[in-house]
Amino acid sequence: MPDLATPLIAWYAEHRRDLPWRREGFDAWGVLVSEFMLQQTPVTRVIPHLEAWLLRWPRPSDLAADAPAEAVRQWANLGYPRRAIWLHRAAGEIAERHGDVVPRDVEALLALTGIGDYTARAVSVFAYGDRHPVVDTNTRRVLARTVDGRSQPGPPAKRDLAAMAAVLPADDSAAAIVNAAAMELGAVVCTARAPRCGACPLADRCAWRAAGYPDTGDERRRQARYEGSDRQARGAVLRTLRDAAPDPVPLTAVLADWPDGAQRDRAIDSLIADGLAEASDSLLRLPAHPETGATAGRTGSGRSSA
DNA sequence: GAGTCGTGGCT
C-alpha cells in the first residue's frame, strides 16, 4: 500500500475550498446540519440553505421547539425532504438525551434519526477531531482508483471503512485532514466523469493510472427514471403543501389534474406515512405536530448507544 | 440487500 496520506495532506493545504463548515468556530450543530443537507445534494446548492437554517435555529433545541412543518418549509427544494423530518427528529433527540449538545461518540451519533455510517463519523471527525475513517462516495472513488485500479467504485460496503482506515495516519488531527482531503480530491479532481489526473497529487502512485486507465465497468445501481415516477408525484404534492403553508389544501385540490390518480393517491399516502404530511377533515397539510412514542426514535436496530 | 427516496445542473 503506497503512502497516500502525505501527498493528500500537502495537496489539501493548498487546494482546499473555503466552505462554511470549514470555518473556524463552526460548531458541531452546524456540522451536523451541513452533513444532513449534503447527503446526495451538491455543495453549491447547500450553502445558502445551510446559512439560513442556522440563523433561524442556532441550537438543536431551537429547531425541536418548532413544528416539523417549519423544517419542511425551510428545507424548500433541497430534495429528499424526509431529511428535514429526520433532522427535526434528531434535534429533539439531541435536546432530550444529550443536553442540547451534539454527541461526539460514533455510537451515540448512529443512534440518532437520519444518521448512518457516513454522517456519524463525519460529525465525530470534522466537528470534534476524533480519529475514524470517513467514507463517502468521493472517497470510495479515490480508493477504487488509486488502490484497486478500478475506474469506478463498487456498491458501498462495510469493507470501505477498513480500506480508508488503512490510509489514515496515527495522529488524530492528521487523520481528520486526510479524511477531508480524500473527499475533496474526489469532489474536484478525481471526479466520476472526466477526472483531472494531470492535477492529481496521487497520480504517481495511482493503480488505475499505472494500468492505463482501464474501464473496469460500473457496478453501482443506476437511478430509476424520474419522469413519471412516484417520486415525481411526491415532489409535486409536497411542493403544493409548501406553497400553501401554513394553510392546508383540500384533498380534492391536491394534484387535481395529475394524469395518474392512483399514483397521486400513493404519493399522498406515502408522504403521510413518512411524517411529511397530515390529513384530517378532507384537508392535507404539512405536519404540525411532532411524532411521539414509538415513532420518535430507533428501537431494536441493534445500534443503540446503550 | 435491493428498492426507494428530490431536485437541478451539466454534458
Next chain:
DNA sequence: TAGCCAAGACT
C-alpha cells in the same frame, strides 16, 4: 437531449 451525477439513510 436524455442520461448522469450529487458529503446517504431507511425499510
